[in-house]
Amino acid sequence: MEIEKEKRSLLDFFSGIRVTVSKYPALGALIAFSAIFVTFSVIAPKFLTLRSLTGIFTLVSELGIITIGEAFLMISGEFDLSVGGVYALGGALFVVLANSLPSFLAFIITLGVAAFIGYVNGMITLRGGIPSFITTLGTMMITRGILLVATGGFSLTYKGDNFVPTILSKLIGRGFRPSHIWFIALALLFSFVLTRTRYGNWVFASGGNKEIARMKGVNTDSVKLRNFIISAVMAAIAGCMAISRFKFANVAFGTGYELEAIAAVVIGGTSLFGGYGTILGAALGAFLIGMIRIGLVLAGVPGYFYKALVGAVLITAALINIRMRHTST
């Protein structure tokens, strides 16, 4: 009798944990984050210094802002492979415009152009009935192509005013930059929108099951279109941030960022099919990737290992995430 009771309460306890895990998809990413953080702290002597940590933060802020937009779009059931291209094209456009216009105006126009690219991604996908994977693969190549043709492969130097660069990424001291604050603020904002607003509910529903969402009166196309625009604009913001830091634009900027962003989103527990995920998890995923990139260098491991390790973490995280979701049902 007593044993039965004990067994029961133990069972309840474990199923309780599972419910908690399924309610907080970012938990897996948090565990992986802690594990890798501790590992690097032990094996890389310089890892646990303010200088390297803020360095990671700077890298992560730029990748992370792209990741937030990508996560939002992926939860609503679509992909954006063009974020790396938009990041680079946005940055280059910002340089060109700011060299003859006030930087603030250049920034606004750049975001407007990015919004247009996002709109085109959305319209082609939703009206044309093509998977977003294909549409944005196309626009990724197109944005990179435009960049190559327009610059002839040469770097562009930023000669504009310091207004936007200061706001976005001027060094404050001890390695801290405004971009860190922007990243945290945007993560909190989008996390709020996703979990606490009606629009957020529609984002989940559009990715969870488009047909049912439609039946219940949600305009899923409009939700997705807006998220395509958000994704592109976030990528352009990150691009302008990188420009503000480096003061030049390069054709190869952000190559592979689309895959790193998607990896970060998946590591963060978001379902590849949409309907499930968190912004916090995606942000942690971006941290994980940034940490690996810099931690490996500090540990004296050849940089070639970076991609392999990110890949291994991605697969492990995806396996853990899917296991957790299945056991929680």
Add this chain to the structure above:
Amino acid sequence: MQDSPLVKMVNISKRFGKVEALKDLSTTVQHNEILGLLGDNGAGKSTLIKILSGVFPLDKGELYFEGKRVNFSSPREARRMGIETVYQSLSLIEIMSISRNFFLGREPITWKRPIAILDRIKMAKECKKAVEGIGVKVRSPDESVSVLSGGERQAISIGRAMYFGAKLLLLDEPLASLSVREIRVVHEQIKKANESGASVVYITHNVYHAYPIVHRFVILDRGIKIAEIDKKDMKPEDIIEIIASGQMVKA
């Protein structure tokens, strides 16, 4: 108001290209009745439901709801008048929580501008109350729908429609792929909805499913109404005969 039927259809027709899905159909749904809409595949049952729920506009004929002539241009409009539809598989989003599903498309909000903020306390409280009222046991309304059985999902969908004040409930094959025990759960819920004053149109091609709880049957065949029967006048076997032969036979 009670003298006119809840729904009156007069010579309703609908075609899709060359196919006449419905031909001059006239029938009624009375107040507080459960009407079984029967017919083989392709009889026009789903088309009729989609006209009633505002998915398709009608080509010809007149549709009256509560005595007023209506012509719905969208499901939203039909819903606003109190017509709710529960589709066989398209009722709840599996990956989302029960409370988020329950209020999807009609979320209660605490704040409107610049962005509508969910009233999460109300969502949790009302959903818990409604779900418990249906007799489904869940640990929390924040749990994913995937913990529910098919029958529980349908029961919750019906409960949801009632929560939002449905006067007419359209059920499209609500028992598809449910077990015997689950069928009972759903039937309980349909009865409860009916007792609280709603009329129900119950679509199925399985007479035995509908027979225990339906008051009256309308039978369609290739877009034409071939029979309108009070349940007490006919056995299920005879009804099957009508569906199979496609014509009214003398009992």
